[in-house]
Amino acid sequence: MGRITLDKVTKKFGDVEVIPPLDLTINDGEFVVFVGPSGCGKSTLLRLIAGLEDVTDGEIRIDGKPATDLPPAKRGLAMVFQSYALYPHMSVRKNIAFPMKMAGMPEDEQKRRIENAARALNLTDYLDRRPGQLSGGQRQRVAIGRAIVREPAAFLFDEPLSNLDAALRVGMRMEISELHKKLDTTMIYVTHDQVEAMTMADKIVVLRAGNIEQVGSPLELYRNPRNTFVAGFIGSPKMNLIEGAEAKKHDAATIGVRPEHIDVSASEGAWKGRIGVAEHLGSDTFFHVHDTGLAETLTIRAGGEVDLHHGDTVFLTPQADKIHRFDGQGLRIS
Amino acid sequence: MARAVSTRRKAGYTIAAWIIGLAIFFPILWTIVTSFKTEAEAISSPPSFMFFQWTTENYSTVMERSNYFRHFWNSVVISLGSTVLGLIIAIPAAWSMAFVPAKHTKNVLMWMLSTKMLPPVGVLIPIYLIFRDVGLLDTKTGLVIVLTLINLPIIVWMLYTYFKEIPGEILEASRMDGASLRDEIIYVLTPMAVPGIASTLLLNVILAWNEAFWTLNLTAAKAAPLTAFIASYSSPEGLFYAKLSAASTMAIAPILILGWFSQKQLVRGLTFGAVK
Amino acid sequence: MATQHSRSAARIMISPAVLLLLAWMIVPLALTIYFSLLRYNLLMPGTERFVGFLNYRLFYENPAFWTAMLNTLLLVGGVLIVTVVGGILLAILLDQPIWGQGIVRILVIAPFFVMPTVSALVWKNMFMNPVSGLFAEFSKAVGLQPFDFLTHAPLASIIGIVSWQWLPFATLILLTAIQSLDSEQMEAAEMDGASPLSRFWYITLPHLSRAITVVILIQTIFLLSVFAEILVTTNGGPGVASTNLTYLVYARSLLNFDVGGGSAGGVVAIILANIVAIFLMRMIGKNLDA
Ligand SMILES: Nc1ncnc2c1ncn2[C@@H]1O[C@H](COP(=O)(O)OP(=O)(O)OP(=O)(O)O)[C@@H](O)[C@H]1O
Numbered sequence: 001m002g003r004i005t006l007d008k009v010t011k012k013f014g015d016v017e018v019i020p021p022l023d024l025t026i027n028d029g030e031f032v033v034f035v036g037p038s039g040c041g042k043s044t045l046l047r048l049i050a051g052l053e054d055v056t057d058g059e060i061r062i063d064g065k066p067a068t069d070l071p072p073a074k075r076g077l078a079m080v081f082q083s084y085a086l087y088p089h090m091s092v093r094k095n096i097a098f099p100m101k102m103a104g105m106p107e108d109e110q111k112r113r114i115e116n117a118a119r120a121l122n123l124t125d126y127l128d129r130r131p132g133q134l135s136g137g138q139r140q141r142v143a144i145g146r147a148i149v150r151e152p153a154a155f156l157f158d159e160p161l162s163n164l165d166a167a168l169r170v171g172m173r174m175e176i177s178e179l180h181k182k183l184d185t186t187m188i189y190v191t192h193d194q195v196e197a198m199t200m201a202d203k204i205v206v207l208r209a210g211n212i213e214q215v216g217s218p219l220e221l222y223r224n225p226r227n228t229f230v231a232g233f234i235g236s237p238k239m240n241l242i243e244g245a246e247a248k249k250h251d252a253a254t255i256g257v258r259p260e261h262i263d264v265s266a267s268e269g270a271w272k273g274r275i276g277v278a279e280h281l282g283s284d285t286f287f288h289v290h291d292t293g294l295a296e297t298l299t300i301r302a303g304g305e306v307d308l309h310h311g312d313t314v315f316l317t318p319q320a321d322k323i324h325r326f327d328g329q330g331l332r333i334s
Numbered sequence: 335m336a337r338a339v340s341t342r343r344k345a346g347y348t349i350a351a352w353i354i355g356l357a358i359f360f361p362i363l364w365t366i367v368t369s370f371k372t373e374a375e376a377i378s379s380p381p382s383f384m385f386f387q388w389t390t391e392n393y394s395t396v397m398e399r400s401n402y403f404r405h406f407w408n409s410v411v412i413s414l415g416s417t418v419l420g421l422i423i424a425i426p427a428a429w430s431m432a433f434v435p436a437k438h439t440k441n442v443l444m445w446m447l448s449t450k451m452l453p454p455v456g457v458l459i460p461i462y463l464i465f466r467d468v469g470l471l472d473t474k475t476g477l478v479i480v481l482t483l484i485n486l487p488i489i490v491w492m493l494y495t496y497f498k499e500i501p502g503e504i505l506e507a508s509r510m511d512g513a514s515l516r517d518e519i520i521y522v523l524t525p526m527a528v529p530g531i532a533s534t535l536l537l538n539v540i541l542a543w544n545e546a547f548w549t550l551n552l553t554a555a556k557a558a559p560l561t562a563f564i565a566s567y568s569s570p571e572g573l574f575y576a577k578l579s580a581a582s583t584m585a586i587a588p589i590l591i592l593g594w595f596s597q598k599q600l601v602r603g604l605t606f607g608a609v610k
Numbered sequence: 611m612a613t614q615h616s617r618s619a620a621r622i623m624i625s626p627a628v629l630l631l632l633a634w635m636i637v638p639l640a641l642t643i644y645f646s647l648l649r650y651n652l653l654m655p656g657t658e659r660f661v662g663f664l665n666y667r668l669f670y671e672n673p674a675f676w677t678a679m680l681n682t683l684l685l686v687g688g689v690l691i692v693t694v695v696g697g698i699l700l701a702i703l704l705d706q707p708i709w710g711q712g713i714v715r716i717l718v719i720a721p722f723f724v725m726p727t728v729s730a731l732v733w734k735n736m737f738m739n740p741v742s743g744l745f746a747e748f749s750k751a752v753g754l755q756p757f758d759f760l761t762h763a764p765l766a767s768i769i770g771i772v773s774w775q776w777l778p779f780a781t782l783i784l785l786t787a788i789q790s791l792d793s794e795q796m797e798a799a800e801m802d803g804a805s806p807l808s809r810f811w812y813i814t815l816p817h818l819s820r821a822i823t824v825v826i827l828i829q830t831i832f833l834l835s836v837f838a839e840i841l842v843t844t845n846g847g848p849g850v851a852s853t854n855l856t857y858l859v860y861a862r863s864l865l866n867f868d869v870g871g872g873s874a875g876g877v878v879a880i881i882l883a884n885i886v887a888i889f890l891m892r893m894i895g896k897n898l899d900a
């Protein structure tokens with residue numbers, strides 16, 4: 001059980017309103033990702049849910065019960081911190097046991113749960129080590145283990161992978177996704193990495209300056225971004241946004257075309273430009289095209305074998321049905 | 335600095351540093367050496383450094399003359415008692431300042447330190463009279479109370495600087511894990527801060543051990559610690575250098591030995607946690 | 611990280627310390643001020659009466675008071691200069707590659723462990739004594755007239771003794787600070803062609819400013835109330851040549867049993883300390899945040 005409802009939740013630090021009144025419902029078992037640029041209030045929102053900060057106004061309900069004034073310990077949530085926040089003076093075993101010890105759980109039940117968690121997280125061999133003697137990935141797993149054993153109503157993650165190197169991050173990303181499938185418990189996951197958001201989420205919440213810009217499944221956000229901010233934020237490389245005369249032709253203030261929705265040719269097409277940097281990744285090639293008269297740079301994603309290089313003149317054609325149109329306020333025109 | 339230094343330069347630095355180090359240490363060394371001389375030898379001219387008849391008679395004389403162990407025990411009780419009491423009061427206070435800083439935290443801290451600047455003489459008379467009236471004069475309890483209050487600001491400050499190095503996220507994690515405030519302080523904060531607490535403890539034991547204003551003015555005989563024991567040697571009586579040296583050695587030896595064995599914590603403590 | 615819960619807990623947890631210190635400050639302070647307005651001599655019980663500012667006037671008109679005031683400042687200032695300058699030089703030396711660095715460090719810190727009464731007695735008798743002290747022996751050995759330190763230069767001698775006690779502290783803090791100086795910064799400056807002196811002036815010294823502040827703050831706290839060293843060596847003399855405020859008040863109230871007069875001196879000492887404290891706090895408030 002882990003249905004979390006935020007009702008007009010507001011947070012001010014002094015006079016600064018970091019979260020303006022915000023409504024959000026997170027359903028039981030959902031994997032929800034908060035994304036947004038740095039400083040937009042993702043961590044703050046998560047900490048409000050955790051109870052580590054007081055809401056200035058509004059109400060938080062967990063499984064229908066008011067939780068606004070409950071201390072963190074009473075909310076039945078578990079949190080995994082960016083820095084892991086392991087207790088450095090306790091062994092891995094003691095770290096994992098700590099929440100159960102605090103709850104006064106019988107010893108043998110503690111032991112059983114520790115062993116299960118250790119097996120699931122590949123930590124069995126490390127139970128008697130101190131956190132200082134573990135690698136980053138192992139520490140991460142201990143932090144997750146400490147969260148699992150409590151069988152919380154929901155897991156809260158605050159950028160749990162940002163301290164890991166790229167390869168490990170991909171691995172842990174999958175482990176967390178698998179864990180979610182297995183436990184089927186609500187998870188709220190904060191990141192500013194939109195790849196993590198796209199690959200893990202059932203539901204993405206895009207935040208900007210404390211406001212929810214859009215909520216939806218990854219593909220919904222990819223296909224139908226509600227405004228230019230979401231359009232630019234979701235998808236990698238970023239969507240090309242074009243203003244001016246070319247947008248006018250489509251009866252819009254701004255049009256957007258994703259790099260993968262532009263066809264490239266050496267001989268003919270709608271737009272003409274010159275290739276700046278060409279990134280050949282093998283499977284794909286990214287061209288950064290200049291001098292189109294449309295925007296400073298257009299990013300194009302082409303097949304891996306396209307034989308075009310720096311300085312070449314190219315012709316570009318956007319796929320007509322993949323053009324997103326936005327009005328003067330940046331809102332989507334459907 | 336990882337760089338090759340010529341052996342000659344290193345030798346130069348070494349000689350200079352050792353000369354200065356020995357010069358600074360010399361008064362202590364000289365006191366210890368003199369304590370093993372006879373009184374006659376102690377004032378012989380020219381003085382001898384090594385080649386004399388070593389004797390321990392001064393130590394027995396000092397022991398006979400005054401009750402060293404009682405003074406020693408008083409010093410132990412007073413310095414340890416006031417420090418431990420101070421820690422018990424200061425740990426929660428430092429927790430508050432380090433982890434729940436409010437607008438006025440800095441000011442409160444500064445104010446606490448400023449009470450240290452209150453010159454003892456300014457308040458000596460009322461304390462003396464109050465203690466006289468409630469019967470705390472010349473008692474260990476009285477001195478423990480005074481020294482706790484005297485050193486409290488420094489203990490709070492040191493703990494505050496050490497606590498601030500502990501990431502708040504770890505304490506938050508314990509809160510998420512269901513720890514009450516008491517659990518948080520006992521099971522998480524205190525064990526993590528052990529090195530800092532040890533340094534604080536050591537430094538304050540030393541400060542209290544060496545405190546020589548209140549201990550001299552508030553004690554007569556019963557509760558007199560080693561500072562007072564030694565002060566009784568301030569008026570010369572015949573030949574007394576060797577005995578003075580022996581008594582001095584006995585007064586400072588406990589702390590010197592303690593310092594030797596806990597150098598690392600002490601060096602940390604000596605910087606009052608203020609410099610990393 | 612603050613919630614209403616933790617904020618109220620914090621207020622409760624800090625209150626014992628705050629209340630105790632508040633009581634420690636206010637109760638004796640109020641009594642001292644009260645006594646200072648009385649004629650109150652322990653030898654004449656029952657004759658206490660209100661005399662207004664008479665005690666202050668007597669104190670103020672007493673030339674010993676001004677000497678004591680000046681001596682207090684000279685003592686604090688003198689020791690600060692010796693220990694800070696000496697501490698910087700010593701710290702730089704100890705930062706160099708040295709064989710047996712750990713042992714040298716112990717030797718240098720040792721004086722800090724010596725209680726003031728002991729160090730004063732040792733210096734007075736075994737070093738500064740004009741007849742059989744080591745300094746006298748040394749003078750005789752090189753054919754000079756032995757100098758009677760505590761008679762002819764009492765304050766300077768006491769400054770010397772107190773400096774010896776506090777030099778370790780200054781050195782250690784400054785050494786710790788120097789060792790935390792990023793060596794790449796030094797190397798970069800060296801690459802830029804800065805001479806050792808200008809490296810010291812433009813890099814080391816600014817880096818040390820915080821540590822120097824700490825040294826000054828903490829030492830001033832202790833130096834304003836130097837007492838045992840004077841009691842044991844000179845008893846404030848000859849005359850009042852080495853009497854500081856602390857000692858003057860002690861002499862007045864506990865030797866002459868003049869509680870009223872002593873209290874007036876105590877109040878003056880408090881005012882002086884506050885003036886110094888305000889200066890220090892200004893300076894430190896700025897420097898401690900960094
Ligand atoms: N304790 C605090 N006091 C005052 N302002 C704060 C506090 N904590 C956060 N803020 C401000 O609130 C805003 C949101 O911060 P928050 O940490 O939630 O951002 P974030 O989205 O998690 O950013 P990042 O991706 O960098 O972690 C920021 O502008 C920050 O400066």
Ligand SMILES: [Mg+2]
Binds near residue numbers: 043
């Ligand atoms: Mg964040």
